[in-house]
Amino acid sequence: MATVKRILVKSAAGNYAVVCGNGILKKLFEQVEKVGRYSSLHLITSPKVWKALGNRVPSGGRRNAKLQIHKFEDAESAKTLQSLETIARALVQSGADRQAGLLALGGGVVGDVAGFAAASYLRGVALIQIPTTLVAQTDSAIGGKTGVNLPEGKNLLGAFYPPKLVLVDPELLRTLPDREFRSGLAEVIKYGVIADAKLFGFLERNFERLLGREAKVLKQVIWRSIEIKGLVVSRDERESGLREILNFGHTFGHALESATNYKKYLHGEAVAWGMVAAALYGHEIGVTPAADASRIISLVKRMGKLPDWPDVSPKHLEELMTADKKSRQSRLRFFLTSRIGKAATYEACEQAKLEQVLRLTRKVVNTEPVLHG
Numbered sequence: 001m002a003t004v005k006r007i008l009v010k011s012a013a014g015n016y017a018v019v020c021g022n023g024i025l026k027k028l029f030e031q032v033e034k035v036g037r038y039s040s041l042h043l044i045t046s047p048k049v050w051k052a053l054g055n056r057v058p059s060g061g062r063r064n065a066k067l068q069i070h071k072f073e074d075a076e077s078a079k080t081l082q083s084l085e086t087i088a089r090a091l092v093q094s095g096a097d098r099q100a101g102l103l104a105l106g107g108g109v110v111g112d113v114a115g116f117a118a119a120s121y122l123r124g125v126a127l128i129q130i131p132t133t134l135v136a137q138t139d140s141a142i143g144g145k146t147g148v149n150l151p152e153g154k155n156l157l158g159a160f161y162p163p164k165l166v167l168v169d170p171e172l173l174r175t176l177p178d179r180e181f182r183s184g185l186a187e188v189i190k191y192g193v194i195a196d197a198k199l200f201g202f203l204e205r206n207f208e209r210l211l212g213r214e215a216k217v218l219k220q221v222i223w224r225s226i227e228i229k230g231l232v233v234s235r236d237e238r239e240s241g242l243r244e245i246l247n248f249g250h251t252f253g254h255a256l257e258s259a260t261n262y263k264k265y266l267h268g269e270a271v272a273w274g275m276v277a278a279a280l281y282g283h284e285i286g287v288t289p290a291a292d293a294s295r296i297i298s299l300v301k302r303m304g305k306l307p308d309w310p311d312v313s314p315k316h317l318e319e320l321m322t323a324d325k326k327s328r329q330s331r332l333r334f335f336l337t338s339r340i341g342k343a344a345t346y347e348a349c350e351q352a353k354l355e356q357v358l359r360l361t362r363k364v365v366n367t368e369p370v371l372h373g
């Protein structure tokens with residue numbers, strides 16, 4: 001097996017390691033046994049993920065009990081209390097006690113719901129994240145946010161519940177549908193913009209190899225993203241300041257998702273549009289130099305054709321942005337970059353410019369044939 005990398009993420013409830021390596025899933029039990037000894041082990045996944053990856057999951061270790069497999073649907077519409085109940089009842093029925101360990105194998109939906117199940121089952125049992133999407137490997141599995149949606153909105157019910165271990169095997173991404181993979185690249189570009197000019201340059205030079213999921217390039221990019229996310233959440237677990245910079249492109253992106261009832265875009269696609277808008281707005285109000293805005297837009301374009309900008313007025317998008325929970329005391333805030341590799345928070349200003357950007361963004365992307373679509 002190729003080299004294995006490891007970082008420690010700090011958390012008030014106990015530090016944990018993120019371990020990353022191509023093929024590391026084969027060593028699942030060895031890794032699990034390093035962090036604890038469990039009375040029973042329960043792998044929570046979805047029928048789809050299990051179909052794609054089940055044959056890669058080893059069935060038992062030397063010391064720990066065999067895995068019990070529990071499946072629930074992982075559509076965003078199934079990220080509900082109902083799914084949480086299904087999982088909890090399956091755990092009771094299979095005899096899981098307080099020393100049980102839960103393994104979440106899947107994308108952000110599985111990780112968030114299984115994570116919340118681990119946080120609340122018998123007031124908390126051990127959680128191990130095994131993310132299988134680009135979004136989950138570079139973002140959602142690290143940082144301890146878990147939860148479900150309510151009919152009134154996304155992620156309204158949840159807990160901060162850090163895992164004992166995050167096991168990242170980039171090889172698991174081979175079976176990921178193309179659209180999911182491309183969409184996940186938005187968050188990777190985001191890490192470059194907010195924290196690492198070198199990563200951004202690497203992406204510019206290697207984007208086609210990345211789209212081709214070349215093992216070496218993919219692992220490098222995933223690892224650097226993990227390091228950045230790990231560092232940010234280690235310093236600010238509860239999002240009281242620094243962690244907010246992870247929202248670059250998200251103020252606009254959330255508005256697009258909300259304007260289209262979360263049906264038109266994958267999250268990363270909305271964030272991709274959001275980063276273009278943030279680059280243009282940053283430029284308009286004198287924060288982002290033209291050359292940096294242009295590099296961000298060019299890289300986003302290489303992700304492939306995005307679903308079109310929605311047919312809603314700039315005013316409506318502005319209202320949605322103001323309503324977003326990320327804006328404090330209903331004052332609209334943006335996360336902008338003053339140069340690639342650096343980002344900060346800015347209060348919204350110059351409303352006319354914001355509206356202009358909301359009109360302009362749709363014309364900047366998707367107006368020409370896309371090479372890699």
Ligand SMILES: NC(=O)c1ccc[n+]([C@@H]2O[C@H](COP(=O)([O-])OP(=O)(O)OC[C@H]3O[C@@H](n4cnc5c(N)ncnc54)[C@H](O)[C@@H]3O)[C@@H](O)[C@H]2O)c1
Pocket residue numbers: 046048049052053074075076079106107108109110112132133134135136139140141142143144145146155172173174175176177180267
């Ligand atoms: N907790 C956090 O900090 C955080 C951060 C970002 C996103 N999220 C949440 O994550 C969710 C989105 O997660 P996601 O983007 O990972 O997608 P997802 O969990 O919705 O999975 C996308 C699709 O890919 C399938 N899939 C997953 N892995 C696969 C594989 N290796 N091979 C084949 N198919 C596979 C799934 O079955 C699903 O159909 C949202 O609910 C979002 O709110 C949470």
Ligand SMILES: [Zn+2]
Pocket residue numbers: 187250267271
């Ligand atoms: Zn995001």
